[in-house]
Amino acid sequence: MAADKDxxxxxxxxxxxxxxxxxxxxxxxxxLRYFITERGKIVPRRISKVSAKDQRKxxxxxxxxxxxxxxxxxxx
Amino acid sequence: xxxTEYETTVIVRPDVTGEQVESALDRVREVIAKQGGKLxxxxxxxxxxxxxPMQKHPRGIYVRTHYLGLGGLVGELERNLRxxxxxLRFLTVKMEERVESDARQEKEYxxxxxxxxxxxxxxxxxxxxxxxxxxxxxxxSRAPRGDSEDAxxxxxxxxxxxxxxxxxxxxEAAESKE
Numbered sequence: 001m002a003a004d005k006d007x008x009x010x011x012x013x014x015x016x017x018x019x020x021x022x023x024x025x026x027x028x029x030x031x032l033r034y035f036i037t038e039r040g041k042i043v044p045r046r047i048s049k050v051s052a053k054d055q056r057k058x059x060x061x062x063x064x065x066x067x068x069x070x071x072x073x074x075x076x
Numbered sequence: 077x078x079x080t081e082y083e084t085t086v087i088v089r090p091d092v093t094g095e096q097v098e099s100a101l102d103r104v105r106e107v108i109a110k111q112g113g114k115l116x117x118x119x120x121x122x123x124x125x126x127x128x129p130m131q132k133h134p135r136g137i138y139v140r141t142h143y144l145g146l147g148g149l150v151g152e153l154e155r156n157l158r159x160x161x162x163x164l165r166f167l168t169v170k171m172e173e174r175v176e177s178d179a180r181q182e183k184e185y186x187x188x189x190x191x192x193x194x195x196x197x198x199x200x201x202x203x204x205x206x207x208x209x210x211x212x213x214x215x216x217s218r219a220p221r222g223d224s225e226d227a228x229x230x231x232x233x234x235x236x237x238x239x240x241x242x243x244x245x246x247x248e249a250a251e252s253k254e
Contacts, residue, residue: 026169027085027140064167064169066127067165067167068085068087068165068167069087069126069127069128069130069136069165070127072128073127073128
């Protein structure tokens, strides 16, 4: 999170992402819903600004949750 | 003795009886015992609505088992689950490696009342699917335990994880989240 004085380079991570990012759990379908779009895709880091490390955890958790039927593969 | 900590979540067909679930779990206990593992917990989530149908079933009975084991245990357990046609799907996650077997205490098994009414379906309103949510929390949050499993993953009917894990957060640390 480099908050530069000019404000241009500030990376703003949504509070929820940063709160949850460190401890996402594939069992917790309700909270994982925050990391997928309305189509069911995993929200890209480009949009959510989560760290690469957290994004990997999120991706892993979402994919596991999908396999267990806790999250949909697609929402049509 | 150093063992590996695993968690296998099983989805059982929704139309089976409580006894059938119990007999499947007895099989799990048997396999774990035979392979020198240590069962820590069997956790019933109850009958839940699936995000998509599995073999035409809109719901499934979720049971999570948490155990320590050695090499062949996971394979043998999964082979047994695969043979049971009441099991729709299962997923094994490696939670932590090199755990001292005495470091995990066995939790008491609570037999669920199988005839309890089904858990209400998770709401399906579109509001839950916010791509970029605000700070508002909605929905209950279950406290995740041991959340830092680190493994590759293949989706499918026989999902199994076999990669190295990083150190798992302790249950207490994760529970403080709530």
